[in-house]
Amino acid sequence: MVSGTSEAKAQEGQAVAQADPKSVKLASKGVHTSREFAALMSAIMSDVLSGALGPNVATAACNAGGKLLKVVEMQYRYGKGNNEEKVLELVAPVAEE
Numbered sequence: 001m002v003s004g005t006s007e008a009k010a011q012e013g014q015a016v017a018q019a020d021p022k023s024v025k026l027a028s029k030g031v032h033t034s035r036e037f038a039a040l041m042s043a044i045m046s047d048v049l050s051g052a053l054g055p056n057v058a059t060a061a062c063n064a065g066g067k068l069l070k071v072v073e074m075q076y077r078y079g080k081g082n083n084e085e086k087v088l089e090l091v092a093p094v095a096e097e
């Protein structure tokens with residue numbers, strides 16, 4: 001086996017760069033549902049393991065994903081309106097003088 005090939009690098013645990021990580025394609029479309037969020041997180045894990053995405057980028061994406069989930073949770077708990085469409089106001093409206 002030649003040590004310079006992608007296959008050999010993958011076996012040795014070295015990063016193998018890919019042109020377009022799967023997670024980038026999914027993220028560029030936006031995340032609107034829990035299914036899309038799960039698919040994006042799965043793609044990020046796959047991309048990190050394959051070496052297509054660096055650990056620093058994956059950490060940043062996962063931290064942002066956690067904050068997105070927190071906003072959804074807060075909207076569900078504290079939002080005003082019916083269960084279908086709750087609106088969460090993060091700041092109080094400014095009173096007019």
